[in-house]
Amino acid sequence: MNITKRGEIWHLRRRVPKGYASVDPRREVVISLRTGSEAVARQKAPMLWAEQVEVWEAMLDGDTEDAEARFAAAKRFAKARGYRFLDARKVARLPVQELLARIDLVASDEMRDPLGADSLLGGAELPLITVSRALELFWGLARDKTLGKSADQVRRWRYPHIKAVQNFVSVVGDKPLADLTIDDFLDFRDWWVERLEREWLTPNSANKDLTHLSAVLRRVNRDKRLGLELPLEDLGFRQGKAARRPSFSDDWVRDRLLAAGALDGLEPQARAILLVMVNTGLRPSEIAALRPEEIRLDDPIPHLLLQPIGRVLKTQNAERVMPLHGVSLDAM
Template identity: 55%
Template sequence: MNITKRGSTYHLVRRVPKRYGSVEPRGTIWISLHTDSENEAKRKAPVAWSLMEAAWEARLAGEVDDAERRYEAARNLAAMRGFRYLPVEKVAALPRQERLERLEAVMRNGEPDRIEAAAILGGVTPPPITVNRALEMFWTLARDRTLGKSEDQLRRWKNPRIKAVRNFVEVVGDKAIDQITPDDVLEFRQWWVERVETEGKTPNSANKDFTHLADTLRTVNRMKRLGLVLPFTDVALKEGEKRVRPPFSTEWIETKLLAPGVLDGLNTEARCIVLGMVNTGYRPSEAAGLLPEHIRLDGTVPYVSIEPVGRQLKNATSKRLIPLAGVSLDAFRQCPDGFPAYRGKDKISDTVNKFLRENGLLETPAHSLYGLRHAFEDRMIAARVDERVRRDLFGHAYNRERYGKGADLKHLHEVVSSVALCARSSASSSSKSRSNARKIGR
């Protein structure tokens, strides 16, 4: 780089690269470095040249026809010149001195430069944001929501939003979001009503579409400061009585699920996840996410630690310790390193539910693997285990202020052991266990 002193100030002098000939008529440029120190000038020269190249690139981009690229180029070029991009009407409303500064900045040899004027005086119209484009922008604008999610969790988070946008565009078209009318939303709602009536879809499916679509567009509206009023209120379909997943009865678990050899058709990891769930009530995804260091079998109290490592937990209270006892402890002794076949994948529930269904191991058609979680809680309720203790074990929010640390691991182990089931438990031993649990839970 050629650094030359003109008067008391150093300048960077360089030939203009051929690439920028269409946007820079000068063959050689002089850039003031605003210093009389040669060392300081040498330090500032590379930065000044980099900024100059960035400005030329913005001018090149400003020549293209694509509305979005032209708008972004105008914003970048204005920033390079030390101004915040404003639409022309806001530039006109600026104080007189600020308007003059902008006008002076666009002059080249006594004439206004077309591209500079478009950028600094706000002459580029912002491109319309369509529904599909809003979804693309949403992934970046809402990236804080994805922090800590595993690849599989991210896929499951994205898919319903992609589906909602695809359905809306199919019905209404890929409209600019500032052109969406209440009639458009009602038309989308009616499309869903017809699907519920003729295709057996549930109102819940429709309402998820409304929720995800509205959240996507409202996030873009808020984060981009568009100031739009989006017509997505009061569109939900009436869902009726919510389906409740029933718990397995203790008798069914003991005589069917824990009978010798009944679960041998499952692979070892899937079988151990099922058996581990019997006396822990963990969520299947929590078990699948366990790492070897989260499984502690060698201490006085064996336990698993549910932690947000490599994935997000459902909520903050889901981070917890669960002691192991009975058939669940036996299962983790078989799988002390966790379940790598299912780690980071959303398939354990489907695998197990299919097996249980095909082998007649579901107590009713409404039952599923999740019924083991509810069954474990029912046994604790029957044993009169304190609500705070139950919520801590299940990772449920507590509706009152939490005081103190709660039950320690030893006490939690006593509670879990008192209601734990073992393979081939007899009715009498089960009854005795529940009797002991009532004493501990008081």
């Protein structure tokens, strides 16, 4: 690192890399190391150079008309300079000493890009992320939710989020998240009340929509650091006592489901899945996701292996061995 002494203070002096010429027209950059000790200066120089590179990278990201990218770049820029990004109103309420330090840095020769003011003085505007745009962002932000899932499991995980957002937009419109009010969410809740009465649905149907909508909005608000206060509390419906599902009698299964020709209208694999369910009680998705090596028909006791390989099982107890017999064995 090339360091030089100006007066009593050491400075880092280096040429501006060509890759950053579009955001910094200087031939070289001089950065104060804020120390009179050469040893300390040599320790600090690599770190401050790395921070300067981060600043240039943020400038490149901010050199765009995309509000989301510029907002993110302003935050990166502030962090690289050792400051926390704050909007203009919060900057105005800072202690005078910190406020002046930010202003001095923006006005210094080291700062040659409008992004400096955007990041340190809160000039970057909050991007107008609409509800539908939030859903697009959610898929990338919530990648942790799909780890280990099969393609079909990912598809089934995505669907209720899509449905919830589409329902919400159909009621209140595709508004920017910053414009959402408690009235919007109460209107959506009222819409669900009408559906529950009209279509004889259970409260669980509405609660699932509210849960998945909240998951999208909360994740985007948090991970994009929007700092919005979204009124998502106390919107759910009280669940009644769960109704006991009626069981199929042996006679009904034999005389109806297994009657000659009863399942001829089903596609062959769908018919096989239904028949495997009869004597195993497995979920349709578990059967459909079976891999060839999990189907053990030549063993002394034919069976299926349910394993979390290439997919995620619903619970820990879902990993199990399931013997095959009767119509389920025949179907396999």
